[in-house]
Amino acid sequence: MCYKIALNFEDGVTRFIGCNSGEKVLDAAYRAKINLPMDCSDGVCGTCKCRAESGNYDLGDDYIEDALSADEAEGGLVLTCQMKPTSDCVLSVPTTSLACKTGQQRFAATVATIAPHNDAAIVLELDVDGGGAAPVFLSGQYVNIAVPGSGQSRSYSFSTVPGAGRIGFLIKKIPGGVMSTWLERAEIGERLDITGPLGSFYLREVKRPLLLIAGGTGLAPFLSMLEGLAQDKSGDRIHLIYGVTRDLDLVLVEEIEAYARRLPNFSYSTVVAEEASSHPRKGWVTQHMPAELLNGGDVDVYLCGPPPMVDAVRRHFDETGVKPNSFHYEKFTPNTATGAGA
Template sequence: MSQPVINEDTLDTVKATAAVLEERGTEITSHFYKRMFHNHPELLNIFNQTNQKIGRQPEALANTVLAAAKNIDQLETLLPVVKNIAHKHRSLQIKPEHYPIVGENLLAAMQEVLGEAATDEVITAWEEAYNVIADVFISVEKEMYQEAEEQDGGWEGFRTFTVVKKVPESDVITSFYLRPADGGSLPLFEPGQYITIKADIPGEDYLHLRQYSLSDAPNRAYFRISVKREEGGGQAPDGIVSTFLHRHMNEGDSLELTAPAGDFYLQEGSRPVVLISGGVGLTPLMSMFNTLAEDPSRPVTFIQTAQSRNLHALHEYTSHVADINPHVSYHVCYDTWTEAEEKDPYVQKEGYLDAEWLQSLKLDKEADYYFCGPLPFLRALNRILKKELHIPADRLHFEFFGPAADIEE
């Protein structure tokens, strides 16, 4: 990404506002979303309203805006963040015409929240900076749209798929096997990528878009997603889409999907691989695991953690793959277990995953490590791998579900 030309005064003004954004960024972005949805309710067909209600989306946007302010004079350093967000935008069908709407309401929110501190100079500088950043996103996303459409089996927009098989994998996770309704071919994808589904749920005012990892290897005759039924608790609502899929989506029904996307995927190479999952975080790693299981030249270790056996998906399958493949190692950790789990050779730890147990597994320090799960799990594991197992940062690859957050504790 070449560095766009931005006026020197604009650079100074935007960087000078970084401290204000750090202090009041989430307040600004929360107001921005309310304002934008009031003015453009049609965008409620795109944005995840659950993330809005629990505050994850405003916080994620605030962090992105803050990063842009701090690095406005060297935007190339933000390229990994840009590409990560651009993948999500392409999957959600964010188009160039959406950017002026976002810009108008974001700048207005800054003025309304900051009051006199948002001088004409500040707003003018941010308008110029926003337009430059928007152009970067639009350019990156244009290439992604073209690639998704032009690849063999690819398509543009949403494509109708049929549920050909529905398989319960645990008390809370069910797999859906999907084939194109038009009988056409499927594109290859990178193991670890996701698709977006569009759910038109009876009784809901707007469409709901959700991104789900593809949980099987590429080059199959189907796509598979393994969906956890999200149960609310406290102030969090039940998962609208996951509940709909579990209770109402059956074999023979149709779903609309966008083409696979995402920048968390298995890298090519010959290094051994260690996969570590927390709960439903196993879904993108299962795609990587199934790919690696077919390649005996590349050893793979799969470590899965779950609260208990009844909540653990695909255990029998993974055990079978480990049984018949010498290059595959498999280890399971449950928060709590019963006498039945004590007899399972692959269930080896009760309690939380910790450094002592990981060290006892004699993991390859030269391997690439991929991990996925809830944010607290990722933060703890990231610290263990870096500080106690001394795995270099460039060997660590991770993803968490939902808007981006800081993995460093």
């Protein structure tokens, strides 16, 4: 049995390694030429401490309390020199990928489909070069795509589920934008250079109701998460609020509707900001967030969209005094700067 272990570094880089049944994570990482922090490798110094974000594992019984206290273990901390996974796991490593002598993965892909939606967004699907082996990622993460001929790259969140044959993205059409302009004349079969997966915005283990809030093409990572949840036949309570500026920005609603049929406890609402809209829910997403969706704080919130919207929702939580159990967000900051948080 080989388990898939995602190592998320502080600089947003994610590397996946295989860990055999009975093998310690530190040893598996070393085999993959990733030097995770360590000193004693004996459960004594605590240098190899990481946070297990999800998955099942045996902590090991050969470490001392000074290296990992019972409270720390209870809170999800692990020693990679002792821990033996018993399922796929996600670990947060409290240092950069560079410090562990690794870095971003690079791969190439070819354009398979370019489908415009409402003159507002484009669904771009790519075949990954090298026999279709899709890159491994966590639902919610993104890649950087080099825009051919521009010397620039742009970040895009996967809208498809990990392990699907093709990788897909939902891209906002911005008049005159570097990527948007390239997409207008791009042809099927063109090659793209990609780096990633990246980012700490990904779906954690679901333990309580989920509130997903998307702004515009910030819908992309939620399509990936919803497909994963549907494939896992999730019965969890999930609500998606999908807010856009103009009526025509509401794209792929039929796909969301399909999830409402596949996921028994999934519901969604759409919100349109523009004054002239005849949409039944007008204004900002914060105006259409009834208290029951926050479940008295017993809720995990995931928020993705343009920076002003993310900031407005964060302010809203501060003002209402409801503190969700966890709050993860991704800002679609224009150009290179990233903005994920938790």
